[in-house]
Amino acid sequence: MSKSHIRLNKTTREWVIYAPSRQKRPQDFKQINLEESDSHYCPFCPENEDHLEPVILELPNPIKQGWQTRVVENKYPVLTPDTHPNRKMNGIYVTMMGYGQHEVIIESPHHNQDIATMPLKAVETVLETYHQRYLELMTAHENMMIIIFRNHGKKAGASLKHPHSQIIMTGIVPQHIRLREREAQRYYDQWARCLYCDMLYFELHTETRIITENHSFVCFVPFAAEVPFEMWIIPKEHQADFGSISSRQKADLALILKDALGRLYRKLNNPDYNYVINTAARYKAEEPQVHWYLQIRPRLTTPAGFEIGSGMNINPSIPELDAKFLRS
């Protein structure tokens, strides 16, 4: 299969990644949708490790013998490091090669464990793995942006049940990220304060959207939540870059993340969800107006034609009521 490439959509200035290694033949789209994890064969389970991609990083189980997390290259990477991010013209359009890196973080040797249900120490190890890989990928010369995310359940785009996260490094800063940066910068230029710090202060003062907090983090439903039961976990201290997270913060993040996902698991019967760490793009990692956060988006609604055409979400629930329900 040929390699990935990236094209610029001239009408929105957003990039689109073409990943033909994930391609099916057109007629295969008929059956389509995500390949369900074969219940008889899981590539991430220890008994199949002979066929696993080379292990990039492995962290030990914090409680007993053996490994807790393993990092491997994604078998069907959307981006690969063996090329370069240079642009070229293609008629009136712009393209670039599919430069980047795409890794899978296997979170546990146990097929049926999950962040919501695994021991706290194991969650800490997952976050430690995120952090180590993040710092390593930050050193890549052509790195511009690193996105750590987790897809839980079929409706969230997960193709394998075995608990795992993914990390993608790209050689571009997407328009979507630039847009958020610009809004934060406008706010900073007006008030000389971080928009996210001010939102956090307001939320803690208002209380109605807060779900839980600990020494380092607050978990709340954002004022303009785009989907039902959206949650943000945000560091109390101003911190632009996820890479700057301290040991204390990692322990506190493990605690609040497990708590937040546990609430979804118990109160909404283990819904499908995505989470993503929204952090600074390269060259923004020190800026006073950027503030990283972990965003959890349950997949309880289906965006339709209106959302595609307008870019606006329709949320059938009310953030304050969602927070009350999750808090109880």
Next chain:
Amino acid sequence: MSKSHIRLNKTTREWVIYAPSRQKRPQDFKQINLEESDSHYCPFCPENEDHLEPVILELPNPIKQGWQTRVVENKYPVLTPDTHPNRKMNGIYVTMMGYGQHEVIIESPHHNQDIATMPLKAVETVLETYHQRYLELMTAHENMMIIIFRNHGKKAGASLKHPHSQIIMTGIVPQHIRLREREAQRYYDQWARCLYCDMLYFELHTETRIITENHSFVCFVPFAAEVPFEMWIIPKEHQADFGSISSRQKADLALILKDALGRLYRKLNNPDYNYVINTAARYKAEEPQVHWYLQIRPRLTTPAGFEIGSGMNINPSIPELDAKFLRS
């Protein structure tokens, strides 16, 4: 149930609509997902018309007796006209009431018909209905944006099988639309030409992404298609506003739309899809850099955490191959 309201997401400057008339109790999200059309009761079928919302517009069947299309207010409108679009502060945030209008266009009395399979004259009547409602809603004083869309199938967010489209008028121009306008304006200011006219010219010259064309329209897979088998149907003549469509164009649009959806239906076994008419916001309806088009997005892939975090789509297929497959 309380009325809709709209909140501004300060981090993206995009609006989010809260539509509690569509709300379930939090615990109801457990079962969730779209209410499937009850096979024994369809509110749009003629035998249940006693319970239908008041008919706003009805167009006759072009071939035989009876009606072809009916327009009614959506039973669970996301926006309503009996309020106003004024903004107010809510602490550090901005909200507005849910001003707008939300109508359903019932496309046929027949429960199992569809654009791809209905007679051409019936498709023309559907488009005539779009046009008449569009022109009428354009006269609303507070109108800023009109979005006509169609959800086909459960994965595309459709809750009823009976063939229907929807039209939503809003009192705001979403950030997403402004972004597209800005890109078109940048291009116009540089080249003094419409970006979309130039893309169309390039596509017709290159040929590899063209699926079909007729006197007034071209159907092609865009160079930076965001999803597999995305198609655009765009007027050859520069036209900013869907409302300016001529009778000849309406007939030609019916022909090419039925053809395009028929190709999906036959070659991909009737996949779920959305289509949306992307047209000028109010005050942009005469501008030389805005060009309307109908965008068809099959729902064959599932956006996941990476797409949420980056705003970039991952498309596992290649536009030129998709076009070749649909053309054949």
